[in-house]
Amino acid sequence: MVDLRSQYLQIKQEIDTAIQDVVDSCGFINGPAVKNFQEDLEKYLGVRYVIPCANGTDALQVAMMALGLQPGDEVITTSFTFIATAEVIALLQLTPVLVDVDPRTFNIDLNAIEKAITPKTKALVPVHLFGQCSPMEEIMTIAKKHNLFVIEDNCQAIGADYIFADGVRKKAGTIGHIGCTSFFPSKNLGCYGDGGAISTNDEALAKQLRVIVNHGMVVRYYHDIVGVNSRLDSIQAAVLKVKLKYLDQYAAKRRTAAEFYDKAFANNPKLITPARYTKSTHVFHQYTIVTRDIDRKGLIDHLNSKEIPAMIYYPVPLHMQKAYIDARYKPGDFPVTEALCNSVFSLPMHTELDEEQLQYITSSVLEYVNR
Numbered sequence: 001m002v003d004l005r006s007q008y009l010q011i012k013q014e015i016d017t018a019i020q021d022v023v024d025s026c027g028f029i030n031g032p033a034v035k036n037f038q039e040d041l042e043k044y045l046g047v048r049y050v051i052p053c054a055n056g057t058d059a060l061q062v063a064m065m066a067l068g069l070q071p072g073d074e075v076i077t078t079s080f081t082f083i084a085t086a087e088v089i090a091l092l093q094l095t096p097v098l099v100d101v102d103p104r105t106f107n108i109d110l111n112a113i114e115k116a117i118t119p120k121t122k123a124l125v126p127v128h129l130f131g132q133c134s135p136m137e138e139i140m141t142i143a144k145k146h147n148l149f150v151i152e153d154n155c156q157a158i159g160a161d162y163i164f165a166d167g168v169r170k171k172a173g174t175i176g177h178i179g180c181t182s183f184f185p186s187k188n189l190g191c192y193g194d195g196g197a198i199s200t201n202d203e204a205l206a207k208q209l210r211v212i213v214n215h216g217m218v219v220r221y222y223h224d225i226v227g228v229n230s231r232l233d234s235i236q237a238a239v240l241k242v243k244l245k246y247l248d249q250y251a252a253k254r255r256t257a258a259e260f261y262d263k264a265f266a267n268n269p270k271l272i273t274p275a276r277y278t279k280s281t282h283v284f285h286q287y288t289i290v291t292r293d294i295d296r297k298g299l300i301d302h303l304n305s306k307e308i309p310a311m312i313y314y315p316v317p318l319h320m321q322k323a324y325i326d327a328r329y330k331p332g333d334f335p336v337t338e339a340l341c342n343s344v345f346s347l348p349m350h351t352e353l354d355e356e357q358l359q360y361i362t363s364s365v366l367e368y369v370n371r
């Protein structure tokens with residue numbers, strides 16, 4: 001689905017030097033590379049504070065801890081996302097309240113949010129799925145009205161711009177109270193292992209987030225609150241500092257690939273190509289197609305037999321995952337999510353796709369679909 005090796009070879013010299021510098025300095029934990037990357041990312045995102053951490057899941061967990069959410073508090077998110085979003089809610093003994101998504105953008109359904117709010121609701125977690133922002137302006141209005149926190153799960157949309165009604169643009173992950181992102185290797189800004197970051201414009205929250213990722217420690221060996229150990233290591237930060245410079249170029253390459261796919265499948269009634277949400281740019285973490293009247297498994301098997309990877313993100317809605325089955329929900333409760341889980345598939349999407357590969361992929365898809 002991604003070609004990390006070819007991408008690395010394009011910037012090998014820079015990456016190798018950056019890694020070697022960390023090894024030479026032996027500043028493996030909280031070395032200057034981490035601070036340098038943090039500052040670069042703050043500048044790139046246009047956000048006051050970035051708190052690096054160990055991965056995107058931790059970012060979400062630490063965000064919920066910093067907001068002081070208590071067991072039993074309700075947190076609203078969608079049933080169509082990667083498990084991490086709901087996992088940390090459950091882990092902290094908060095109550096995940098799931099809602100359906102918009103069938104075109106795959107992001108949280110605004111009408112469903114209002115209906116799910118109760119006196120126990122404390123936070124909303126919109127997920128910017130597949131690289132496109134959720135309707136943040138409306139979400140912030142709902143949050144303000146009901147006095148709720150907003151945590152953006154920005155693990156898939158780093159670099160995307162949200163466009164407000166007045167034309168102002170802000171980066172995904174900088175609009176809610178807290179934004180969370182992941183640097184897992186296959187994410188749009190991926191490191192060479194695990195990594196993550198939390199962003200906020202709120203000084204007090206930033207302070208609290210920093211204390212929590214560092215064992216709840218302000219003065220060394222004095223622990224004021226219960227925290228966790230969640231660090232971005234220096235080697236990963238050094239890799240990320242190099243790759244951040246290329247993030248916009250990478251997004252442009254993904255968009256070019258997406259446009260190739262769009263054109264190839266345009267007007268094919270069996271393949272619904274990804275809709276563009278007018279209030280967000282799209283950074284195409286995934287290129288996800290909704291199939292209609294196709295044997296999806298047959299199509300994926302056909303592609304795989306031609307050495308083309310194809311994946312289903314995501315095959316099972318959260319409310320139907322074994323660990324998350326809950327008397328509050330039953331199959332049929334989130335018809336859009338369930339229909340998507342049964343019909344979507346994603347094609348290879350990365351920065352190194354060339355015309356020849358794209359041609360091969362699209363003609364192989366059409367060969368199966370049109371036969």
Ligand SMILES: *Cc1c(COP(=O)(O)O)cnc(C)c1O
Nearest residue numbers: 055056057082084155156182184
């Ligand atoms: C990848 C991802 C995460 C978790 O990130 P990790 O770094 O793998 O922990 C959380 N939410 C979404 C939507 C993701 O895609």
